[in-house]
Amino acid sequence: MPKIVDHEERRGEVVAAARRIILRDGIEAATTRAIAKEAGYSNGVLTHYFADKDDILVSALEASHRRIAERLADKLSGLGGLAALREVLLDNVPLDDDRVQETGLEIGFWGRSLTSPDLLEVQRREAAELRYLVLSLLQSAAEAGEIRTDEDLEDIAERLLALVDGLSVHRLLYPGRVTDDRLERLILRELDHLSP
Amino acid sequence: MPKIVDHEERRGEVVAAARRIILRDGIEAATTRAIAKEAGYSNGVLTHYFADKDDILVSALEASHRRIAERLADKLSGLGGLAALREVLLDNVPLDDDRVQETGLEIGFWGRSLTSPDLLEVQRREAAELRYLVLSLLQSAAEAGEIRTDEDLEDIAERLLALVDGLSVHRLLYPGRVTDDRLERLILRELDHLSP
Amino acid sequence: MPKIVDHEERRGEVVAAARRIILRDGIEAATTRAIAKEAGYSNGVLTHYFADKDDILVSALEASHRRIAERLADKLSGLGGLAALREVLLDNVPLDDDRVQETGLEIGFWGRSLTSPDLLEVQRREAAELRYLVLSLLQSAAEAGEIRTDEDLEDIAERLLALVDGLSVHRLLYPGRVTDDRLERLILRELDHLSP
Amino acid sequence: MPKIVDHEERRGEVVAAARRIILRDGIEAATTRAIAKEAGYSNGVLTHYFADKDDILVSALEASHRRIAERLADKLSGLGGLAALREVLLDNVPLDDDRVQETGLEIGFWGRSLTSPDLLEVQRREAAELRYLVLSLLQSAAEAGEIRTDEDLEDIAERLLALVDGLSVHRLLYPGRVTDDRLERLILRELDHLSP
DNA sequence: CATGAATGAGTGTTCATTCAT
């Protein structure tokens, strides 16, 4: 009997290693050699589990999103409408060290996506899910009379998501300007303004 | 007599070349060779005018911001307060092809800045100027009674700047979601909401 | 009871797989992984039946020759002398797609043989058999008065075999020059010139 | 003033190094590293003078052919028709150590050409020149009444060229069978048979 | 000053081989 290895588990290990490197040193530092070393394997292992480097990067991006989604799912249990939306937005903003690193990873991937069609597609697919969630919550909030209905819900969704990403970037780049307090306050106030 | 060369002029030529490449093909395409070639010089020239590649990139970022600032200065002549603020925000958003490319450059630099202290410092310095401008215009608008004064002006400034950057990123990554129309509408509405 | 495996049969399967790959995609495509996969086994099996990759290649060359010899044996049944010789020569020339591929395999092995003593030895051994066959047929043809006897039979054999290989190479490399018609015509005319 | 290097000269050095390796150890041994080392330069130099490895290989093949052509030109001076043809054929056959190595190089390239369109094209172009030369000499020989005219000249040309290549391969692979004497004798007899 | 030749480490990727299970 050969040594049996759970492929998904190994992929997970490698992807986690890639993620750690990207979080720690940026996406440019994520060379195949560095990833293999960080994962504790030789260069050659990567071929067994990934088609190529892009496959690793894409998986790392998906893993990061999955991680965020799972964390969010916990927080959302039992919530709906505006209350859930509040959690979604606050969760998508770098209010603790973990999320600061996740934002750094995200920004690195944005740059790559601009010149890599494959990555861009993943980026879009993942972003579409978040947008769908926000839009759904806005709709249920509207039906529940929690928010005003004089603005197109899609417009609101895009505004909220843009604000979240913009504030996230600024939190990382200009931490002196965008403090945790201000970050949270701006998000919450934006939601308050939706009230009827 | 030794050949007299205007150092700043040469630096400018090279930096402009680097900027063109980054705008056109992305920051990853900006190799020293490519930059030298685009500038019409040999590889070796770069050493005379720049410490290293990072020096070129930093200068290219500064040049990009300077260019944006100059363009903006033209549009602002004669304007003040809210009207000027509107121009500032609309100008900082990718509503035409030039600005789409500029946004791409910016996003690329964001990623780099997260792991390069030099780049980060420039990024912060440049961003501080824009923030100062927005804040000043908000203040004069407040003094002129053009906007409500029930919100901290710094908060407003950060919100506007975050929205601008967030929408800019989304315009590039998710053009199907953030159309030119929606982009402009969201910016203008944000300003409308500042009215007393 | 231990599993009983017919070593020769397993070797045969793997060698046949190697041969298929070389015929289809060239000798460079015959990696150990590709061979194992084509044979329907795992990488590891190869070690049990072959010393190393070269062992597989050598066997593949022998298998290819064996296959050609068997095909030829069918065509020769009942024939002798000049008539048999004609079949031998025409059969050794790429007049259909199968033989085009066989010629490709052969040419690939020629290159390898020049730097691999093992391969060279196999090549020589196999070639010696064909030469012996041609020479035998020439002798019986001579005894039957079917061919002139003013030229050394060994010279004739070498000339015929060289012509066959030379034309085969040119058929593959310069198909525009060496058409099927010309190929066949040149072979047959060469035999005609042997007539007394 | 920079160090001025004759590009063609450097290319020549590298190509010569590649040729030496191919002649000595076979075309598979001609890795870019090995070529650079053999040429006495670092890996990086190759980029200055060649687009990629294929460029080097193609150049090496062309250089080999050029070398052969130049050597032949010397021998042909003052000759024409059948006498010139005799020199052409004898020169294209491995009758000394230099030409044995050249033949080895040629055979290695044949194998590569079967899977590399670029190489195949060069191979064909170069071969076409030799064919043209042989055909021209056959024509002038025919006009001069030196050879019989009952066979298509193109057929004769292909036969002669195939014989030359076939004998060349066999000389390398089966030196015990195809001696220098027999090689020369078979070529010359082939020409004798063309006599009217 | 400017050139461009040269370097050599580094990139992603491939591969024959080994070996614990």
Added chain:
DNA sequence: TATGAATGAACACTCATTCAT
């Protein structure tokens, strides 16, 4: 016996940087 995980050297190629001229 058979598996397939794992290795690590090798591959072609790229790049920022150095430096003699």
